[in-house]
Amino acid sequence: MSSIFHKLVVFLLFVVFAMPSLAGAAERDTLKIGAVASATGPASFLGQPEKLTAEMITEKINAEGGVNGMPIELIFYDDETDVNKCVLAVQKLVRKDKVDAIIGPTTSGNTLAVMRIASQAGIPLLSMASAEKIVDPVDPWVFKVTPSDSHAVTRILQHAEKNGYKRLAIITVSDGFGQSGRDFLQKLIPEAGMELVADELYGPNDTDMTAQLTSIKNVNPDAIICWGTNPGPAVIAKNRVQLGIETPLYMSHGVASKKFIELAGDAAEGLMLPAGRLIVAEQIPDDHPQKQVLMDYKESYEKTFQSPVSTFGGHAYDAIGLLAAAMDHSGNDSSAEALRNGLEKVKGFVGTAGIFTLSPEDHNGLDATAFEMITIKNGDWKIMD
DSSP states (O other), X not given: OHHHHHHHHHHHHIIIIIHHHHHHHHHTTSEEEEEEEOSSSTTHHHHHHHHHHHHHHHHHHHHTTOBTTBOEEEXXXXXXXXXXXXXXXXXXXXXXXXXXXXXXOSSHHHHHHHHXXXXXXXXXXXXXXXXXXXXXXXXXXXXXXXXXXHHHHHHHHHHHHHTTOOEEEEEEESSHHHHHXXXXXXXXXXXTTOEEXXXXXXXXXXXXXXXXXXXXXXXXXXXXXXXXXXXXXHHHHHHHHHTTOOSOEEEOGGXXXXXXXXXXXXXXXXXXXXXXXXXXXXGSOTTSTTHHHHHXXXXXXXXXXXSOOOHHHXXXXXXXXXXXXXXXXXXXXXXXXXXXXXXXXXOSEEOSSOEEOOBTTBSSOOOGGGOXXXXXXXXXXXXXX
Protein backbone atom coordinates (compact mmCIF):
# COMPACT_ATOMS: atom_id res chain seq x y z
CA MET A 1 0.00 0.00 0.00
CA SER A 2 2.77 2.34 0.79
CA SER A 3 4.17 1.80 -2.71
CA ILE A 4 0.79 2.61 -4.28
CA PHE A 5 0.43 5.65 -2.05
CA HIS A 6 3.91 6.82 -3.05
CA LYS A 7 3.09 6.48 -6.75
CA LEU A 8 -0.16 8.37 -6.22
CA VAL A 9 1.68 11.25 -4.51
CA VAL A 10 4.22 11.39 -7.34
CA PHE A 11 1.41 11.47 -9.90
CA LEU A 12 -0.41 14.25 -8.08
CA LEU A 13 2.78 16.31 -7.82
CA PHE A 14 3.24 15.88 -11.57
CA VAL A 15 -0.29 17.10 -12.20
CA VAL A 16 0.13 20.13 -9.94
CA PHE A 17 3.60 21.22 -11.04
CA ALA A 18 4.44 19.67 -14.40
CA MET A 19 1.13 20.06 -16.19
CA PRO A 20 0.95 23.87 -15.92
CA SER A 21 4.40 24.11 -17.46
CA LEU A 22 3.36 21.77 -20.25
CA ALA A 23 0.26 23.90 -20.79
CA GLY A 24 2.48 26.97 -20.92
CA ALA A 25 4.65 25.25 -23.52
CA ALA A 26 1.55 24.44 -25.54
CA GLU A 27 0.51 28.06 -25.41
CA ARG A 28 3.91 29.07 -26.76
CA ASP A 29 2.55 28.67 -30.30
CA THR A 30 1.39 32.31 -30.20
CA LEU A 31 3.19 35.60 -29.67
CA LYS A 32 1.14 37.09 -26.84
CA ILE A 33 1.43 40.88 -26.86
CA GLY A 34 -0.15 43.13 -24.25
CA ALA A 35 -0.89 46.72 -25.22
CA VAL A 36 -1.77 49.70 -23.05
CA ALA A 37 -2.63 53.03 -24.66
CA SER A 38 -4.62 56.16 -23.90
CA ALA A 39 -7.43 55.48 -26.34
CA THR A 40 -9.64 57.86 -24.33
CA GLY A 41 -8.97 60.79 -22.03
CA PRO A 42 -6.79 63.88 -22.62
CA ALA A 43 -4.12 61.94 -24.57
CA SER A 44 -6.59 60.11 -26.81
CA PHE A 45 -5.31 61.95 -29.89
CA LEU A 46 -2.08 60.03 -29.25
CA GLY A 47 -3.44 56.74 -27.95
CA GLN A 48 -6.39 56.14 -30.27
CA PRO A 49 -4.18 55.92 -33.41
CA GLU A 50 -1.87 53.61 -31.45
CA LYS A 51 -4.76 51.29 -30.56
CA LEU A 52 -6.11 51.27 -34.11
CA THR A 53 -2.67 50.64 -35.58
CA ALA A 54 -1.87 47.79 -33.19
CA GLU A 55 -5.13 46.09 -34.15
CA MET A 56 -4.65 46.73 -37.87
CA ILE A 57 -1.06 45.46 -37.95
CA THR A 58 -1.91 42.41 -35.85
CA GLU A 59 -4.73 41.49 -38.22
CA LYS A 60 -2.47 42.00 -41.25
CA ILE A 61 0.39 39.90 -39.84
CA ASN A 62 -1.96 37.09 -38.83
CA ALA A 63 -3.64 37.11 -42.24
CA GLU A 64 -0.18 36.63 -43.79
CA GLY A 65 0.62 33.65 -41.56
CA GLY A 66 1.89 35.32 -38.38
CA VAL A 67 5.44 36.11 -37.27
CA ASN A 68 7.53 33.30 -38.74
CA GLY A 69 4.37 31.19 -38.72
CA MET A 70 3.37 32.20 -35.20
CA PRO A 71 0.12 34.19 -34.87
CA ILE A 72 -0.05 37.25 -32.62
CA GLU A 73 -2.56 37.35 -29.78
CA LEU A 74 -3.13 41.02 -28.92
CA ILE A 75 -4.62 41.94 -25.55
CA PHE A 76 -5.47 45.65 -25.31
CA TYR A 77 -6.38 47.86 -22.35
CA ASP A 78 -7.31 51.54 -22.43
CA ASP A 79 -5.71 53.41 -19.51
CA GLU A 80 -7.94 56.45 -20.21
CA THR A 81 -4.84 58.66 -19.72
CA ASP A 82 -5.06 57.86 -16.02
CA VAL A 83 -1.91 56.73 -14.23
CA ASN A 84 -3.74 54.52 -11.71
CA LYS A 85 -5.68 52.74 -14.43
CA CYS A 86 -2.45 52.31 -16.35
CA VAL A 87 -0.80 50.62 -13.37
CA LEU A 88 -3.78 48.28 -12.97
CA ALA A 89 -3.75 47.43 -16.69
CA VAL A 90 -0.05 46.53 -16.70
CA GLN A 91 -0.45 44.46 -13.54
CA LYS A 92 -3.31 42.59 -15.22
CA LEU A 93 -1.24 41.93 -18.34
CA VAL A 94 1.59 40.58 -16.20
CA ARG A 95 -0.32 38.53 -13.62
CA LYS A 96 -3.54 37.42 -15.33
CA ASP A 97 -2.85 37.52 -19.05
CA LYS A 98 0.80 36.43 -18.75
CA VAL A 99 1.87 38.20 -21.92
CA ASP A 100 5.25 37.74 -23.62
CA ALA A 101 5.77 41.49 -24.14
CA ILE A 102 4.00 44.81 -23.57
CA ILE A 103 3.76 47.79 -25.93
CA GLY A 104 2.90 51.14 -24.40
CA PRO A 105 1.88 53.09 -22.47
CA THR A 106 1.20 56.23 -24.52
CA THR A 107 2.46 58.93 -22.17
CA SER A 108 5.78 59.47 -20.42
CA GLY A 109 4.22 59.84 -16.97
CA ASN A 110 2.30 56.58 -17.26
CA THR A 111 5.36 54.78 -18.61
CA LEU A 112 7.53 55.95 -15.73
CA ALA A 113 4.86 54.68 -13.33
CA VAL A 114 4.75 51.13 -14.73
CA MET A 115 8.31 50.42 -15.87
CA ARG A 116 9.24 48.71 -12.63
CA ILE A 117 6.24 46.37 -12.80
CA ALA A 118 7.32 45.01 -16.18
CA SER A 119 10.98 44.89 -15.17
CA GLN A 120 10.35 43.00 -11.95
CA ALA A 121 8.15 40.54 -13.83
CA GLY A 122 10.83 40.00 -16.46
CA ILE A 123 8.65 41.09 -19.39
CA PRO A 124 9.99 43.44 -22.11
CA LEU A 125 8.12 46.73 -22.31
CA LEU A 126 8.31 48.87 -25.44
CA SER A 127 7.07 52.33 -24.46
CA MET A 128 5.41 54.59 -27.01
CA ALA A 129 6.37 57.72 -25.03
CA SER A 130 9.42 59.90 -25.53
CA ALA A 131 10.90 60.90 -22.14
CA GLU A 132 14.59 60.07 -22.07
CA LYS A 133 14.30 58.81 -18.49
CA ILE A 134 12.51 55.75 -19.85
CA VAL A 135 15.77 54.37 -21.25
CA ASP A 136 18.42 56.37 -19.40
CA PRO A 137 19.73 54.69 -17.36
CA VAL A 138 19.09 51.46 -19.25
CA ASP A 139 16.77 48.96 -17.61
CA PRO A 140 17.34 45.50 -19.15
CA TRP A 141 13.60 45.04 -19.73
CA VAL A 142 12.52 48.53 -20.85
CA PHE A 143 12.73 49.92 -24.41
CA LYS A 144 11.08 52.80 -26.24
CA VAL A 145 10.20 53.35 -29.88
CA THR A 146 10.08 57.15 -30.06
CA PRO A 147 13.00 59.53 -30.64
CA SER A 148 14.18 61.09 -27.39
CA ASP A 149 13.42 64.58 -26.14
CA SER A 150 17.10 65.52 -26.33
CA HIS A 151 17.03 64.73 -30.07
CA ALA A 152 14.03 66.99 -30.57
CA VAL A 153 15.62 69.82 -28.57
CA THR A 154 18.84 69.43 -30.58
CA ARG A 155 16.98 69.80 -33.89
CA ILE A 156 15.13 72.90 -32.67
CA LEU A 157 18.33 74.54 -31.44
CA GLN A 158 20.16 73.74 -34.67
CA HIS A 159 17.40 75.50 -36.57
CA ALA A 160 17.35 78.43 -34.13
CA GLU A 161 21.11 78.88 -34.43
CA LYS A 162 20.91 78.77 -38.23
CA ASN A 163 18.36 81.60 -38.09
CA GLY A 164 20.33 83.72 -35.60
CA TYR A 165 18.01 83.25 -32.62
CA LYS A 166 20.13 83.76 -29.49
CA ARG A 167 17.68 84.72 -26.72
CA LEU A 168 15.15 81.97 -26.17
CA ALA A 169 12.05 81.67 -23.97
CA ILE A 170 10.45 78.36 -23.03
CA ILE A 171 6.97 77.42 -21.83
CA THR A 172 6.52 73.79 -20.76
CA VAL A 173 3.70 71.65 -19.38
CA SER A 174 4.02 70.41 -15.81
CA ASP A 175 3.78 66.68 -16.51
CA GLY A 176 6.29 63.91 -17.23
CA PHE A 177 6.68 64.85 -20.89
CA GLY A 178 7.02 68.54 -20.10
CA GLN A 179 9.52 68.02 -17.30
CA SER A 180 11.74 65.90 -19.51
CA GLY A 181 11.70 68.52 -22.26
CA ARG A 182 12.31 71.34 -19.81
CA ASP A 183 15.32 69.56 -18.32
CA PHE A 184 16.96 69.26 -21.75
CA LEU A 185 16.03 72.80 -22.79
CA GLN A 186 17.58 74.19 -19.61
CA LYS A 187 20.71 72.13 -20.22
CA LEU A 188 21.19 72.39 -23.98
CA ILE A 189 20.28 76.06 -24.58
CA PRO A 190 23.32 77.44 -22.71
CA GLU A 191 25.50 74.62 -24.07
CA ALA A 192 24.60 75.85 -27.57
CA GLY A 193 25.80 79.35 -26.66
CA MET A 194 22.28 80.76 -26.35
CA GLU A 195 20.55 82.51 -23.47
CA LEU A 196 17.44 81.27 -21.68
CA VAL A 197 15.58 84.51 -20.94
CA ALA A 198 12.24 83.14 -19.71
CA ASP A 199 11.11 79.82 -18.24
CA GLU A 200 7.34 79.52 -17.83
CA LEU A 201 5.13 76.58 -16.81
CA TYR A 202 1.50 75.66 -17.39
CA GLY A 203 -0.72 72.83 -16.13
CA PRO A 204 -2.00 69.97 -18.31
CA ASN A 205 -5.59 71.16 -17.85
CA ASP A 206 -4.99 74.92 -18.11
CA THR A 207 -7.19 76.69 -20.64
CA ASP A 208 -5.53 80.11 -20.77
CA MET A 209 -1.79 80.92 -20.84
CA THR A 210 -1.94 84.65 -21.52
CA ALA A 211 -0.22 85.45 -18.21
CA GLN A 212 2.80 83.29 -19.04
CA LEU A 213 2.95 84.58 -22.62
CA THR A 214 2.70 88.19 -21.43
CA SER A 215 5.71 87.61 -19.18
CA ILE A 216 7.58 86.14 -22.13
CA LYS A 217 6.58 89.03 -24.39
CA ASN A 218 7.98 91.51 -21.86
CA VAL A 219 11.52 90.08 -22.13
CA ASN A 220 11.45 90.25 -25.96
CA PRO A 221 13.03 86.89 -26.86
CA ASP A 222 14.20 85.99 -30.37
CA ALA A 223 12.10 82.83 -30.32
CA ILE A 224 9.76 80.86 -28.04
CA ILE A 225 9.77 77.09 -27.53
CA CYS A 226 6.56 75.42 -26.28
CA TRP A 227 6.83 71.88 -24.93
CA GLY A 228 3.67 69.85 -24.42
CA THR A 229 0.93 67.77 -25.97
CA ASN A 230 -2.61 68.81 -26.84
CA PRO A 231 -4.67 70.66 -25.94
CA GLY A 232 -2.23 73.03 -24.16
CA PRO A 233 -0.01 73.89 -27.17
CA ALA A 234 -3.08 74.74 -29.26
CA VAL A 235 -4.22 77.14 -26.52
CA ILE A 236 -0.77 78.73 -26.46
CA ALA A 237 -0.80 79.14 -30.24
CA LYS A 238 -4.16 80.94 -30.03
CA ASN A 239 -3.16 83.08 -27.04
CA ARG A 240 0.01 84.15 -28.90
CA VAL A 241 -2.09 85.49 -31.77
CA GLN A 242 -4.55 87.16 -29.39
CA LEU A 243 -1.67 88.97 -27.67
CA GLY A 244 -0.23 90.12 -30.97
CA ILE A 245 3.05 88.26 -30.39
CA GLU A 246 4.94 87.82 -33.66
CA THR A 247 7.98 86.14 -32.12
CA PRO A 248 8.71 82.81 -33.91
CA LEU A 249 7.18 79.88 -32.02
CA TYR A 250 8.57 76.33 -31.97
CA MET A 251 6.47 73.40 -30.82
CA SER A 252 7.75 70.02 -29.63
CA HIS A 253 7.28 66.73 -31.46
CA GLY A 254 4.37 66.14 -29.06
CA VAL A 255 1.96 67.94 -31.42
CA ALA A 256 2.80 66.04 -34.63
CA SER A 257 -0.83 65.21 -35.34
CA LYS A 258 -3.44 66.85 -37.56
CA LYS A 259 -5.48 67.17 -34.37
CA PHE A 260 -3.16 69.99 -33.29
CA ILE A 261 -3.79 71.91 -36.50
CA GLU A 262 -7.54 71.40 -36.06
CA LEU A 263 -7.43 72.68 -32.47
CA ALA A 264 -5.18 75.65 -33.17
CA GLY A 265 -6.88 76.65 -36.42
CA ASP A 266 -5.36 79.67 -38.16
CA ALA A 267 -3.06 80.21 -35.16
CA ALA A 268 -1.08 77.13 -36.25
CA GLU A 269 0.10 78.83 -39.42
CA GLY A 270 3.88 79.27 -39.55
CA LEU A 271 4.63 77.34 -36.38
CA MET A 272 7.69 75.07 -36.46
CA LEU A 273 8.46 71.70 -34.91
CA PRO A 274 10.69 68.64 -35.17
CA ALA A 275 8.75 65.55 -36.27
CA GLY A 276 9.21 62.11 -37.74
CA ARG A 277 8.91 61.72 -41.50
CA LEU A 278 5.56 59.93 -41.43
CA ILE A 279 3.42 63.07 -41.60
CA VAL A 280 5.44 64.33 -44.60
CA ALA A 281 5.99 60.94 -46.24
CA GLU A 282 5.13 62.19 -49.75
CA GLN A 283 7.71 64.95 -49.46
CA ILE A 284 10.77 62.83 -48.70
CA PRO A 285 12.94 61.57 -51.61
CA ASP A 286 11.95 58.30 -53.26
CA ASP A 287 15.38 56.83 -52.53
CA HIS A 288 15.13 57.44 -48.76
CA PRO A 289 15.20 54.07 -46.91
CA GLN A 290 11.99 54.91 -44.98
CA LYS A 291 9.94 56.02 -47.99
CA GLN A 292 8.27 52.70 -48.84
CA VAL A 293 7.57 51.77 -45.21
CA LEU A 294 6.01 55.17 -44.55
CA MET A 295 3.85 55.17 -47.66
CA ASP A 296 2.65 51.60 -47.11
CA TYR A 297 1.66 52.29 -43.50
CA LYS A 298 0.09 55.65 -44.34
CA GLU A 299 -2.01 54.23 -47.17
CA SER A 300 -3.13 51.24 -45.09
CA TYR A 301 -4.11 53.35 -42.09
CA GLU A 302 -5.96 56.03 -44.05
CA LYS A 303 -7.80 53.48 -46.19
CA THR A 304 -8.79 51.40 -43.17
CA PHE A 305 -9.89 54.19 -40.85
CA GLN A 306 -10.71 57.06 -43.22
CA SER A 307 -8.61 59.34 -41.05
CA PRO A 308 -5.25 61.13 -41.49
CA VAL A 309 -2.23 59.19 -40.31
CA SER A 310 -0.37 60.53 -37.26
CA THR A 311 3.13 60.12 -35.92
CA PHE A 312 1.76 58.42 -32.82
CA GLY A 313 0.01 55.54 -34.54
CA GLY A 314 3.36 54.80 -36.12
CA HIS A 315 4.78 54.06 -32.67
CA ALA A 316 2.54 50.99 -32.39
CA TYR A 317 3.59 49.90 -35.88
CA ASP A 318 7.25 50.16 -34.85
CA ALA A 319 6.77 48.39 -31.51
CA ILE A 320 5.12 45.34 -33.07
CA GLY A 321 7.62 45.39 -35.93
CA LEU A 322 10.55 45.39 -33.50
CA LEU A 323 9.09 42.42 -31.64
CA ALA A 324 8.76 40.58 -34.94
CA ALA A 325 12.38 41.47 -35.75
CA ALA A 326 13.44 40.23 -32.31
CA MET A 327 11.89 36.85 -33.16
CA ASP A 328 14.39 36.53 -36.01
CA HIS A 329 17.16 36.67 -33.41
CA SER A 330 15.45 34.46 -30.83
CA GLY A 331 15.21 31.30 -32.87
CA ASN A 332 11.45 31.91 -33.13
CA ASP A 333 11.24 31.72 -29.34
CA SER A 334 8.51 34.09 -28.13
CA SER A 335 9.32 33.78 -24.43
CA ALA A 336 9.86 37.06 -22.63
CA GLU A 337 13.57 36.50 -22.07
CA ALA A 338 14.19 35.44 -25.66
CA LEU A 339 12.34 38.51 -26.96
CA ARG A 340 14.32 40.79 -24.66
CA ASN A 341 17.61 39.31 -25.85
CA GLY A 342 16.44 39.47 -29.45
CA LEU A 343 15.52 43.14 -29.21
CA GLU A 344 19.06 44.04 -28.20
CA LYS A 345 20.32 42.42 -31.42
CA VAL A 346 18.04 44.31 -33.83
CA LYS A 347 20.09 46.34 -36.32
CA GLY A 348 18.87 48.56 -39.14
CA PHE A 349 15.14 47.99 -38.61
CA VAL A 350 13.34 50.50 -40.83
CA GLY A 351 10.34 51.86 -38.95
CA THR A 352 8.08 54.88 -39.17
CA ALA A 353 10.05 56.82 -36.53
CA GLY A 354 13.44 56.11 -38.06
CA ILE A 355 15.99 53.36 -38.57
CA PHE A 356 16.47 51.47 -35.30
CA THR A 357 19.76 49.96 -34.13
CA LEU A 358 19.42 48.58 -30.62
CA SER A 359 22.08 47.23 -28.27
CA PRO A 360 22.53 46.36 -24.57
CA GLU A 361 23.64 49.99 -24.07
CA ASP A 362 20.93 51.62 -26.24
CA HIS A 363 17.29 50.61 -25.79
CA ASN A 364 15.99 53.32 -28.13
CA GLY A 365 18.18 52.95 -31.20
CA LEU A 366 17.40 56.35 -32.76
CA ASP A 367 19.20 59.70 -32.93
CA ALA A 368 18.45 63.29 -33.99
CA THR A 369 18.44 62.32 -37.69
CA ALA A 370 15.04 60.67 -37.05
CA PHE A 371 13.53 64.19 -37.09
CA GLU A 372 12.78 66.62 -39.90
CA MET A 373 12.15 70.28 -39.15
CA ILE A 374 8.61 70.98 -40.26
CA THR A 375 6.43 74.06 -40.51
CA ILE A 376 2.67 74.42 -40.86
CA LYS A 377 1.63 76.07 -44.10
CA ASN A 378 -1.93 76.46 -45.37
CA GLY A 379 -3.16 74.07 -42.69
CA ASP A 380 -0.76 71.26 -43.55
CA TRP A 381 2.77 70.01 -42.83
CA LYS A 382 5.72 71.13 -44.92
CA ILE A 383 9.39 70.16 -44.62
CA MET A 384 11.50 73.25 -44.06
CA ASP A 385 14.47 73.92 -46.34
